[in-house]
Amino acid sequence: MATIKDIAKKAGVSVTTVSRALNGYDDVNEDTRKKIKQVALELSYSPNAVARSLVSKKTRTIGLIISDINRAGAKDAFAYEVLCGINDRAGDLNYDLLLFSTNPSKQMEKSYTALCKERNVEGAILSGLRLDDPYLQEVIEQNSFPCVLIDIPKTGENVAHVTSDSRVGAAMAVRHLLENGHRHIAMINGHNQAFVSRERFEGYKEALEQYGISANEELAYDGKFSEDGGAEAMYQILIRNPDVTAVFCASDLMALGAMRTLERMGRKVPDDVSIIGFDDISISAYCSPKLTTIRQDKYELGYQAAQLLIDMLENRTDNRKLLLNNQLIVRESTQRLQE
Amino acid sequence: MATIKDIAKKAGVSVTTVSRALNGYDDVNEDTRKKIKQVALELSYSPNAVARSLVSKKTRTIGLIISDINRAGAKDAFAYEVLCGINDRAGDLNYDLLLFSTNPSKQMEKSYTALCKERNVEGAILSGLRLDDPYLQEVIEQNSFPCVLIDIPKTGENVAHVTSDSRVGAAMAVRHLLENGHRHIAMINGHNQAFVSRERFEGYKEALEQYGISANEELAYDGKFSEDGGAEAMYQILIRNPDVTAVFCASDLMALGAMRTLERMGRKVPDDVSIIGFDDISISAYCSPKLTTIRQDKYELGYQAAQLLIDMLENRTDNRKLLLNNQLIVRESTQRLQE
DNA sequence: GTTAATTTCCGAAACGTTTCGGATTTTTAT
DNA sequence: ATAAAAATCCGAAACGTTTCGGAAATTAAC
Numbered sequence: 001m002a003t004i005k006d007i008a009k010k011a012g013v014s015v016t017t018v019s020r021a022l023n024g025y026d027d028v029n030e031d032t033r034k035k036i037k038q039v040a041l042e043l044s045y046s047p048n049a050v051a052r053s054l055v056s057k058k059t060r061t062i063g064l065i066i067s068d069i070n071r072a073g074a075k076d077a078f079a080y081e082v083l084c085g086i087n088d089r090a091g092d093l094n095y096d097l098l099l100f101s102t103n104p105s106k107q108m109e110k111s112y113t114a115l116c117k118e119r120n121v122e123g124a125i126l127s128g129l130r131l132d133d134p135y136l137q138e139v140i141e142q143n144s145f146p147c148v149l150i151d152i153p154k155t156g157e158n159v160a161h162v163t164s165d166s167r168v169g170a171a172m173a174v175r176h177l178l179e180n181g182h183r184h185i186a187m188i189n190g191h192n193q194a195f196v197s198r199e200r201f202e203g204y205k206e207a208l209e210q211y212g213i214s215a216n217e218e219l220a221y222d223g224k225f226s227e228d229g230g231a232e233a234m235y236q237i238l239i240r241n242p243d244v245t246a247v248f249c250a251s252d253l254m255a256l257g258a259m260r261t262l263e264r265m266g267r268k269v270p271d272d273v274s275i276i277g278f279d280d281i282s283i284s285a286y287c288s289p290k291l292t293t294i295r296q297d298k299y300e301l302g303y304q305a306a307q308l309l310i311d312m313l314e315n316r317t318d319n320r321k322l323l324l325n326n327q328l329i330v331r332e333s334t335q336r337l338q339e
Numbered sequence: 340m341a342t343i344k345d346i347a348k349k350a351g352v353s354v355t356t357v358s359r360a361l362n363g364y365d366d367v368n369e370d371t372r373k374k375i376k377q378v379a380l381e382l383s384y385s386p387n388a389v390a391r392s393l394v395s396k397k398t399r400t401i402g403l404i405i406s407d408i409n410r411a412g413a414k415d416a417f418a419y420e421v422l423c424g425i426n427d428r429a430g431d432l433n434y435d436l437l438l439f440s441t442n443p444s445k446q447m448e449k450s451y452t453a454l455c456k457e458r459n460v461e462g463a464i465l466s467g468l469r470l471d472d473p474y475l476q477e478v479i480e481q482n483s484f485p486c487v488l489i490d491i492p493k494t495g496e497n498v499a500h501v502t503s504d505s506r507v508g509a510a511m512a513v514r515h516l517l518e519n520g521h522r523h524i525a526m527i528n529g530h531n532q533a534f535v536s537r538e539r540f541e542g543y544k545e546a547l548e549q550y551g552i553s554a555n556e557e558l559a560y561d562g563k564f565s566e567d568g569g570a571e572a573m574y575q576i577l578i579r580n581p582d583v584t585a586v587f588c589a590s591d592l593m594a595l596g597a598m599r600t601l602e603r604m605g606r607k608v609p610d611d612v613s614i615i616g617f618d619d620i621s622i623s624a625y626c627s628p629k630l631t632t633i634r635q636d637k638y639e640l641g642y643q644a645a646q647l648l649i650d651m652l653e654n655r656t657d658n659r660k661l662l663l664n665n666q667l668i669v670r671e672s673t674q675r676l677q678e
Numbered sequence: 679g680t681t682a683a684t685t686t687c688c689g690a691a692a693c694g695t696t697t698c699g700g701a702t703t704t705t706t707a708t
Numbered sequence: 709a710t711a712a713a714a715a716t717c718c719g720a721a722a723c724g725t726t727t728c729g730g731a732a733a734t735t736a737a738c
Contacts, residue, residue, distance in 0.1 A: 001456075003724055014688045019726060029686060049457045050398070051724030054389050055693045064438075071423050071638055075621045080419040084410050087438060096458070099403075099426060099436040117340070118388045119435070256625070282414045286595070288627040299410050342694055353718045358696060368716060390694030394723045 002043035011039045022047070053120060062090055062309060063121035064099045065112050068128035075227070076253050076281040078298055082127055082150060085302025093310050095122075111135040113142050123147055123309045125302075130193040146312040148305045151196055155320040160312060162305045162322040166196045166278075169294040169326035170203025171210075173248050173276045176292070176328055178211050181337035182246035182274060188233040188258060189250045190225035197225075200250045200278065219244070223254035230257025238265060245273060245337055252277035252284045252293055259287070259333070274334040289332035296326050341382035350378045361386070392459060401429055401648060402460035403438045404451050407467035414566070415592050415620040417637055421466055421489060424641025432649050434461075450474040452481050462486055462648045464641075469532040485651040487644045490535050494659040499651060501644045501661040505535045505617075508633040508665035509542025510549075512587050512615045515631070515667055517550050520676035521585035521613060527572045527597060528589045529564035536564075539589045539617065558583070562593035569596025577604060584612060584676055591616035591623045591632055598626070598672070613673040628671035635665050 004022075008015045013032060021028045021036040039045075053059045064086065066079050073079045090097055100115050112135045116124050127150035129136050139147060140154050149161040177185050187204045190197040205215040219241060221233035230249060234257065237244055249255035255277030259269050269275050269289055277284060280295035304322050311317040343361075347354045352371060360367045360375040378384075392398040403425065405418050412418045429436055439454050451474045455463050466489035468475055478486060479493050488500040516524050526543050529536040544554040558580060560572035569588060573596065576583055588594035594616030598608055608614050608628055616623060619634035643661050650656040 005724075015725080016688055016690095016727080017686085020687090023726085027686060032686085046453050046456045048393075048459065048724050050389055050393050050459050051693090052726075053693095054387075054393055054695090054724080055726045057693080059389070061437075069423055069426055071420070074416045074420050074423070077413045077416045077419055080416055080422075081410070081413050083419075084408055084413070087408055097438040098400075099438055114385050117385045120387065120389050283622050283625045286622045286626040288625075344694075354695085355697080355718055355720095356716085359717090362696085366716060371716085387694050390723090391696075392723095393694080393725090394696045396723080 001048075002040075002045040003048070004045075006043055007036060007039050007045055010043070011036050057120075059120045059122055060094060061096050061098050061119070061121045062086075062306070063116045063119065063124035064097050065115075065124060065126045066099075066128050067130075067133075069099075072226075075283065076251065076279055078279065078281070079128060081298035082302035082305075085299040085304070086125060086306045087302075089303045089306035090310070093306070095306075095310060112139050113144060116145055116147075121145070123313050125305050125309055126150065126152070127302075127305075130191075131195060132193045146309060148309045148312070150301055150305055151194070153195055158312075160308055160320040160322070162301060162308060162324070163196070164296045164301065164324040164326050166199035166326075167203040167206070169278065169296070170200035170248065170250070171207040172203075172326065172328050173278065173294050174204050174207035175210070176330070177246040177248065177274060177276060177334065178207060180246075180274065180334060181339075183211075183213065183337075184219075184241070184244045184246070186219045186221065186237050186241060186244045186247045187250070188221050188223040188230055188237075188247060188254050190254070191222060194225070197250060204248060223249065223251075223257065225251055225254065227253045227257040227260070230254030231261045232257075234258035234261035235265075238262075238267075246334070247273060247275050249275065249277045252279045252281045252291055255291055255293070255333070256283065256287065259289075259291075269333050270335040271338070274337075276334050280329055284329075285331070292331045292334040293329050294326045295329050297324060300324055340387075341379075341384040342387070343384075345382055346375060346378050346384055349382070350375050396459075398459045398461055399434050400437050400458070400460045401425075401434050401645070402455045402458065402463035403436050404454075404463060404465045405438075405467050406469075406472075408438075411565075414622065415590065415618055417618065417620070418467060420637035421641035421644070424638040424643070425464060425645045426641075428642045428645035429649070432645070434645075434649060451478050452483060455484055455486075460484070462652050464644050464648055465489065465491070466641075466644075469530075470534060471532045485648060487648045487651070489640055489644055490533070492534055492660075497651075499647050499659040499661070501640060501647060501663070502535070503635045503640065503663040503665050505538035505665075506542040506545070508617065508635070509539035509587065509589070510546040511542075511665065511667050512617065512633050513543050513546035514549070515669070516585040516587065516613060516615060516673065517546060519585075519613065519673060520678075522550075522552065522676075523580070523583045524585045524587060525558045525560065525576050525580060525583045526587045526589070527560050527562040527569050527576075527593050529593070530561060533564070536589060543587060562588065562590075562596065564590050564593065566592045566596040566599070569593025570600045571596075573597035573600035574604075577601075577606075585673070586612060586614050588614065588616045591618045591620045591630060594630055594632070594672070595622065595626065598628075598630075608672050609674040610677070613676075615673050619668055623668075623670070631670045631673040632668050633665045634668050636663060639663055 004015050004018050008018045021033040068079045123146040125148050140159050143158045146158045151163045208215045223229040223233040255275050262269050277291050277293035280293045284291035284293050343354050343357050347357045357375055360372040407418045462485040464487050479498050482497045485497045490502045547554045562568040562572040594614050601608055616630050616632035619632045623630035623632050
């Protein structure tokens, strides 16, 4: 591996000059610069980023802590799409991504903060974390490097967040059901340690109250954000609230589970029960019946997170919060209540 | 940021001793070690991985060049599942992943080799590359760091590859159709710059010939590995080869496209035409009719790639090639030929 | 022709570790 | 008590860059 020294020797100049020549400083004669570049080429030199960042303190690297990068996440490719967005924007702005192996199985011995500090990332994006994550608080308080949280509403000097408007989205979903004549509307929510679950429940209540219906806590079931959880929740609904004619699910995956249960129990969607989901995962457009849902732009979530983080890094912004809009996608799983 | 020097000063020892104490060398008294650890804690010291790797030449980082991490890849989450596998195994073995921003839009100015060398990754995993990728050859020839290729059959001193047995898989698929009485079987293949396309075509031919049918090149259409490509190819098949009763698609995504066309043209799957795909993406189990396909274990692909690379890094293996098995999943899109 | 300004270069320190080789102290063996 | 062995520590160099402050050489100004 050729180093800057080798070049200096061969070109007959000092390492300083080589460094400055290669980095485009203007206090080096164009002829010497040309020569140096020539030599660099001959030795097929490539700069050592490690050495460089040791002195410059810059790594042009963003740490990624995405806790739900796992096999199960393949169905809703949520983490994936977020990652794509981050990857694209970071790539454009010339940052590389360091994916930390947050191993959820073996108890992690190092905090996210420690990971990021050690590796000298300039900032981090965290996604998929539960509100009760033991290390989350530390990241926010330590405040030692800029970071942006996805779907966790904390802000601070050094921490920003981006999320889509779950409350409004949920209200939109429920209003869609209400407008179609439904009055007995259950909800299958995600686990309570997700900010979005809480928001979506608020949106659910809000819409109902707009129609003069007081939301009944008992109609909100926990589907754990999983397909099986959704299936189980739907089963409970059928047993305990047989008069329900429509269900709002806080994720498409749970909606898929709910539809599975309904099919098994001989109920037709949407004839007997209308189902609306949240996310718009790719399966939703292919399953049968096709799922009505609230589309969340997950790619944009990642894209904006990267943009925001880098803006913070290069302090171009004071903005610490970004709220994206969602969109109602009407397909086949909901219809006007038949009397 | 506390450094090793700060600890040395505060603890009244040399930096050498601090380093050796913290790294568990046994030539340091247990009492001093305890004291040093105590001081380190007080200063909330965390080692600087950059400095460390500058001297040790080790970064415990694997470079990832996955060219198809993009929005479009969300449907078949191929890249995603591979990534999960890599992430899990690398995490277990304590390597971090550096995701290079291979920006396909703007012409990349740096080769993969340059990227990897600069950032001092210890090895790399490349996936989703086309055989005609301009930088692929360089990676293989330069041979400057260990790397494993996914779905590209090159090997060398420093380069290994892992892939699933596309040829056998394809033959399995086509044999399934043959066994169900089909004799006029078309194929919708991916683009020709993918190794797997070539292999799957070979498998297709092989199976046909086993049944005494000579494969007709004209029955193999190019679906470009995309849904729209598959749809278009199916359209061509209907026009040019109306007697075809079954189609083998080299990816589920193309199969989905083919089914879309068939539906639009009023043909029933599988009554009029049987369709079999390849991959087993998640949509395949939900679409209607559910897709018969050849399951590829994408997660395992990534998992084994990481394992193999790290084995190479820590030279525990001479193995440079890994072939995974596929599996026929019979669902609803194929059936016995009706006469 | 002298001085000032500009251009072009360089030495040395710094970044935070690891590690080699040896030095010092303590323990053990005789 | 002395020599040998073991335990514990440390100084200094090294990794490959960047950058500060200034030196030397060239050009411009008068």
